[in-house]
Amino acid sequence: MLKSVELKTFVPARDFALSQDFYQALGFKPGWHDEQLAYFSHGEHCAFLLQNFYVPEQAQNFVMHLLVEDVDSWWQQVSAARLDERFGVRLIPPQDQPWGMREFILFDPSGVLWRVAQNN
Numbered sequence: 001m002l003k004s005v006e007l008k009t010f011v012p013a014r015d016f017a018l019s020q021d022f023y024q025a026l027g028f029k030p031g032w033h034d035e036q037l038a039y040f041s042h043g044e045h046c047a048f049l050l051q052n053f054y055v056p057e058q059a060q061n062f063v064m065h066l067l068v069e070d071v072d073s074w075w076q077q078v079s080a081a082r083l084d085e086r087f088g089v090r091l092i093p094p095q096d097q098p099w100g101m102r103e104f105i106l107f108d109p110s111g112v113l114w115r116v117a118q119n120n
Helices: 016-026 071-081 083-087
Strands: 010-012 029-033 037-042 046-051 063-067 091-096 101-107 113-119
Touching (some): 016 029, 016 037, 016 046, 016 071, 016 083, 071 083, 071 091, 071 101, 071 113
Parallel strands (some): 010 046, 063 113
Antiparallel strands (some): 029 037, 037 046, 091 101, 101 113
16 A cells, blocks of 8 residues: 655745745744755644745745644734734734634735634
8 A cells, every 4th residue: 555654835935035034933944945945844744845936826826724723823923923014924814714614814925825724
């Protein structure tokens, strides 16, 4: 039987350095990096590769979904970090969704949409 180990996505970055700063401010831990890729993780099971690559149509249609235990605590951290002011990004406060999740939305500096949610 085939077994998978991990799935990661490559997130585009218009300004690679700015995006690295943004993800660190959001709470992701930087790992390995070079001029084209930067590995970011949060906890044991959440990771992605930030790439020094940008196509507007791709970035503006790119969605990440991060499932967390306590979305309101995450929102408080994002609000306290003032990511919207520091990075010029848009934030939408937590809302209960009809599909049984509570989530907030944020856009990264390249326009990538993040849905940060918890199960209700």
